Amino acid sequence: xxxxxxxxxxxxxxxxxxxxxxxxxxxxxxxxxxxxxxxxxxxxxxxxxxxxxxxxxxxxxxxxxxxxxxxxxxxxxxxxxxxxxxxxxxxxxxxxxxxxxxxxxxxxxxxxxxxxxxxxxxxxxxxxxxxxxxxxxxxxxxxxxxxxxxxxxxxxxxxxxxxxxxxxxxxxxxxxxxxxxxxxxxxxxxxxxxxxxxxxxxxxxxxxxxxxxxxxxxxxxxxxxxxxxxxxxxxxxxxxxxxxxxxxxxxxxxxxxxxxxxxxxxxxxxxxxxxxxxxxxxxxxxxxxxxxxxxxxxxxxxxx
Amino acid sequence: xxxxxxxxxxxxxxxxxxxxxxxxxxxxxxxxxxxxxxxxxxxxxxxxxxxxxxxxxxxxxxxxxxxxxxxxxxxxxxxxxxxxxxxxxxxxxxxxxxxxxxxxxxxxxxxxxxxxxxxxxxxxxxxxxxxxxxxxxxxxxxxxxxxxxxxxxxxxxxxxxxxxxxxxxxxxxxxxxxxxxxxxxxxxxxxxxxxxxx
Numbered sequence: 436x437x438x439x440x441x442x443x444x445x446x447x448x449x450x451x452x453x454x455x456x457x458x459x460x461x462x463x464x465x466x467x468x469x470x471x472x473x474x475x476x477x478x479x480x481x482x483x484x485x486x487x488x489x490x491x492x493x494x495x496x497x498x499x500x501x502x503x504x505x506x507x508x509x510x511x512x513x514x515x516x517x518x519x520x521x522x523x524x525x526x527x528x529x530x531x532x533x534x535x536x537x538x539x540x541x542x543x544x545x546x547x548x549x550x551x552x553x554x555x556x557x558x559x560x561x562x563x564x565x566x567x568x569x570x571x572x573x574x575x576x577x578x579x580x581x582x583x584x585x586x587x588x589x590x591x592x593x594x595x596x597x598x599x600x601x602x603x604x605x606x607x608x609x610x611x612x613x614x615x616x617x618x619x620x621x622x623x624x625x626x627x628x629x630x631x632x633x634x635x636x637x638x639x640x641x642x643x644x645x646x647x648x649x650x651x652x653x654x655x656x657x658x659x660x661x662x663x664x665x666x667x668x669x670x671x672x673x674x675x676x677x678x679x680x681x682x683x684x685x686x687x688x689x690x691x692x693x694x695x696x697x698x699x700x701x702x703x704x705x706x707x708x709x710x711x712x713x714x715x716x717x718x719x720x721x722x723x724x725x726x727x728x729x730x731x732x733x734x735x736x737x738x739x
Numbered sequence: 740x741x742x743x744x745x746x747x748x749x750x751x752x753x754x755x756x757x758x759x760x761x762x763x764x765x766x767x768x769x770x771x772x773x774x775x776x777x778x779x780x781x782x783x784x785x786x787x788x789x790x791x792x793x794x795x796x797x798x799x800x801x802x803x804x805x806x807x808x809x810x811x812x813x814x815x816x817x818x819x820x821x822x823x824x825x826x827x828x829x830x831x832x833x834x835x836x837x838x839x840x841x842x843x844x845x846x847x848x849x850x851x852x853x854x855x856x857x858x859x860x861x862x863x864x865x866x867x868x869x870x871x872x873x874x875x876x877x878x879x880x881x882x883x884x885x886x887x888x889x890x891x892x893x894x895x896x897x898x899x900x901x902x903x904x905x906x907x908x909x910x911x912x913x914x915x916x917x918x919x920x921x922x923x924x925x926x927x928x929x930x931x932x933x934x935x936x937x
Binding site (some may be wrong): 460461462466467469470471473474475476477478479480481482483485487488510511512513514569594595597598599630632633652654667669670671672673 | 753754755757758759761762764765766768769770797798799800802803836855856857859860862864883884885886911912916929930931
């Protein structure tokens with residue numbers, strides 16, 4: 436006969452989520468889901484670039500709006516974190532604003548627009564221009580996690596290809612670009628090889644951002660909600676864009692500078708400013724542009 | 740005659756403490772050899788250390804079978820894990836998602852699940868309790884997560900384990916991942932970390 440005697444302290448009451456939304460768990464997800472995602476994240480970090488399957492939950496926004504990124508952020512974020520959310524580099528677009536509000540409401544966390552102040556940055560399709568640090572985690576929203584999917588639609592086959600390190604088809608695809616157009620024409624979601632092993636989709640970031648992933652001091656986590664995959668790149672890990680000796684990887688360059696802040700080193704958006712097709716170019720990273728303007732930098736103001 | 744079990748409490752604030760412990764483990768896994776310190780909020784039943792108990796409470800549940808080395812299979816330790824985590828306790832190390840062992844007597848690493856080439860994430864995470872864990876001379880670590888090298892002094896680990904570790908690394912992408920624990924200090928060695936002993 437075995438009797439279980441509770442410890443004298445065992446009746447400590449469970450405190451509610453500190454500043455979250457009444458009726459919801461801290462950061463929206465239930466604890467069992469968080470544990471499942473957390474275990475997937477740890478294995479993803481241990482196997483850089485490998486896509487770990489996870490039980491993606493239905494979230495209060497549609498697939499394609501960042502459900503994977505949100506679930507990763509919800510599993511990672513704590514009450515002391517400062518969250519920044521960007522969509523195509525900007526803090527003030529619909530997707531970024533609503534995700535930021537979601538975590539401000541459900542987790543009660545502080546949010547910021549400033550890259551340097553953030554401890555967790557969730558991003559759709561950009562890496563901030565300011566180099567990230569060891570104290571930051573970058574969470575990517577990923578639509579199609581499988582880099583080989585357009586070349587091989589069957590999951591069972593692509594899984595085998597990753598297992599056997601069989602990436603010839605990807606090189607052939609890049610080579611076909613060169614044969615047809617004289618250069619590799621992929622401008623976003625440009626495939627990378629992580630730590631010399633797995634070929635990985637960097638999510639649809641412009642290839643301009645690919646070099647920033649290489650040996651980044653921050654931890655990079657990727658969440659694909661609809662496709663139910665999580666993957667990761669640990670800090671200081673080699674991330675090489677696929678290329679050929681005679682056709683080395685190159686990033687985009689612009690003749691123009693940012694019209695607002697004059698930056699020559701940032702990724703520029705083309706903005707049509709009237710119905711005659713007049714264009715101006717501005718930084719895609721809205722925080723970078725604002726910081727530069729606040730520091731006194733000025734562009735030419737765009738078309739007059 | 741009645742045996743009694745001293746069932747110790749788990750986290751006072753499970754949501755926030757589990758998140759905090761997970762972040763420490765994530766950071767340890769992302770920066771192999773860096774030591775993270777888990778807050779001393781638990782008083783787990785001996786011989787479970789604060790670190791090992793906190794990791795289980797944060798990450799284990801009914802989906803994660805746990806294997807315990809024989810010295811950890813005390814009624815109190817099993818009751819603690821079953822009550823707070825609801826995890827099955829398994830007899831075969833290769834069936835476990837997590838395993839807990841002492842550094843001096845940890846089974847050969849190939850006894851645990853190593854996953855397979857198509858599903859390498861199904862390998863065991865082995866929590867190894869040590870006498871002491873410190874930054875400094877001792878092991879030289881390199882690999883993903885490490886800028887140049889990290890130095891780690893892990894005392895109380897069986898000497899031949901590093902030969903097995905090299906074999907484990909040769910299995911990549913398969914292989915076990917280690918979490919070293921001394922009291923409430925933890926350091927992780929994912930399968931990608933190269934360890935040399937000088």
